[in-house]
Amino acid sequence: MPELPEVEVVRRGLERHVAGRTIKSAEVLHPRAVRRHAPGPDDFAARLPGRAVGVPRRRGKYLWLPLTGPESDPGEALLAHLGMSGQLLVGDPGRAAERHLRVRIEFDDGGYDLRFVDQRTFGHLMLTGLVPDPFAPAAATGSVPEPIAHIAADPLEDAFDDEAFYRALRRRRTGIKRALLDQSLISGVGNIYADEALWRARLHWARPTETLTRAEVRRLLEAAREVMTAALAVGGTSFDSLYVNVNGESGYFDRSLEVYGRRDEPCRRCGSPIRRDAFMNRSSYSCPRCQPRPRRARY
């Protein structure tokens, strides 16, 4: 799926094209796209017309459009997760329907519409209330959609607490990559950027979390921030047309990847052939020399 940088690219596009507009209509073309909206597709579509869209927000890989308008009291939001293949696209309302168009939203100004297109249907949209942000520093006033209150802050947010992350890792009994992908510990990091950050920090994916030092965790977080910030700067990573901004354009970061997808190609630091391991039903890429397997490995 789109990881943090790709989702942020989409958020920025929505901020530019959708913020401040009022919804005229919503249409659900595939009920699975709103399966997590408990009251069902009809309720989803019926409650959107008349709502005004605020400034889109994001935490990790989730993004949401705050809604104001007739029905909305303290706060509701249109929450979106792109899953593995979801896209949020804006464009001329008259254009042809995409093959995997799931939800269409039109606005009362008659301008660009908003479409949720999702080939594999792992992504979803839902309408939900907002609750106080459990990860915000005390006395802060942020709010987040209720269904994602368990999603940790991401490393590019002010609310992310490096020291708390280190302590949580020391308490865990698992491998560092599994922990990096655990969105309740740190959000926004997926399979690509986990591998890239571990390579930069010279840590093996199976390193037991309870053996990590403060310095190593600091290095890892710095690496994760660097790689995701760099990816964001060039529009994110995409190997194919599945990962695009709201205008359907791909990013260029795939050209900057150091290990992901580079099996048997030389490590850019030491020349050793990059290895690929199967793990968690997915691939992990690492350099056998820069990231030696720990004596005690955890999966």
Next chain:
DNA sequence: CTGAGAACCTGCCGGC
């Protein structure tokens, strides 16, 4: 409670 694996989908690619 924690950790590990399966399930949920569609499409593409390489090998036979």
Next chain:
DNA sequence: TGCCGGCAGGTTCTCA
């Protein structure tokens, strides 16, 4: 050409 296994950037659920 067609079929089949393997693989794809994620999350949630279930079971131990």
